[in-house]
């Protein structure tokens with residue numbers, strides 16, 4: 001434990017002090033988001049935009065007009081003080097008036113109309129941006145919508161829907177319409193990485209009071225004491241997950257919670273979503289193409305119940321949300337909590353797999369420059385990581401600027417996911433960012449990594465060998481997989497493909 005009082009590093013506020021730089025940054029982010037939105041909606045015909053590809057998702061044309069409608073609501077009306085442009089359509093695009101399953105039967109704007117509406121709103125928003133002085137950059141300090149924050153919120157809203165629309169593309173059947181380069185191979189050291197890393201115990205600062213664009217559920221910064229624990233160095237790979245399947249993991253109720261087992265039976269789960277067995281090979285469908293499952297890639301499209309069952313099979317557990325955030329943000333050398341695993345610098349191509357550059361996670365062990373102080377890699381980017389925690393407010397939470405973003409979802413029915421996937425824009429990426437979903441959901445780009453408490457493992461605590469190989473724990477146990485003996489699944493390379 002460090003003698004330094006835990007606290008949060010101050011986010012860089014330079015661009016904020018300079019309104020012109022901030023205007024340029026907001027304009028760039030708005031334009032970048034719209035390029036992605038256009039790419040995801042121009043590559044399919046009208047029929048495919050209007051069609052519902054899954055009852056879990058909106059028609060793409062709904063996302064398109066909803067993005068514009070939220071931009072109009074928050075920027076033109078709240079900030080600019082204008083009247084609604086088309087009051088009759090507002091209720092159609094209110095996510096709380098109509099569940100996703102109902103949206104295709106609404107009198108939605110046609111694709112051309114939705115695009116024209118987005119264009120109309122955006123033109124006025126860029127005019128408004130030119131006149132904005134950003135005098136009120138007060139963040140959560142005020143109960144009103146800060147004008148400045150509203151711009152960042154709207155950028156993040158559009159890029160979040162870009163991920164939603166990419167999920168719809170993955171569900172969609174038919175000829176492929178999206179293509180992207182593949183990430184490079186894992187660095188040479190990926191195969192020598194220890195399977196897990198040690199995160200020291202003690203207090204750290206969780207959440208944020210200094211991140212300018214953090215949403216309400218990430219606030220405020222508050223101290224949390226976390227017991228020492230071990231965390232997988234990388235997300236669990238497809239190869240490791242295939243071992244769980246081969247070992248009968250889906251058929252053994254010992255590894256599943258009661259709810260999980262019931263769901264596994266009812267839904268007939270037997271492998272991650274989009275996987276098929278082809279002889280003794282696994283294949284998966286990725287954006288309309290079928291390909292062999294890549295063993296060293298992080299597994300994606302598993303629900304919380306599958307992640308939780310895998311962890312129990314491996315003699316481990318999912319990390320709590322606080323453990324995940326401590327591993328991702330806390331620097332034991334300074335006692336400071338940072339923005340990203342690698343520090344406070346903005347993400348780039350060397351640090352994390354973000355921004356839909358690659359339409360898949362990179363092999364486990366990639367992005368050594370983006371590693372956390374503990375040595376854990378790929379905490380930000382690649383796949384959303386399920387945690388064991390329910391979605392709830394931090395102490396001192398204040399809904400801001402609107403209750404419907406997160407407060408109405410707080411409760412034990414939602415589990416928190418952290419880190420962000422390859423589909424997340426850097427504009428909405430922070431190690432404080434919290435996502436949530438039902439434990440049965442797996443159409444999202446969800447993976448996980450596993451953890452174990454250092455305290456439970458007695459002799460193993462603090463004796464992590466530097467050679468890079470897991471030390472076998474001297475403590476014996478009757479359980480098939482003890483807390484600190486590498487299980488077959490783990491040895492097979494839960495983290496690294498070893």
Ligand code: AVJ
Nearest residue numbers: 157160161164405434435436
């Ligand atoms: C944070 C992904 C759960 O899609 O429901 C988009 C994001 N909120 N529009 C969702 C969101 C309002 C949200 N998630």
Ligand code: FE
Nearest residue numbers: 066095157161
């Ligand atoms: Fe939305």
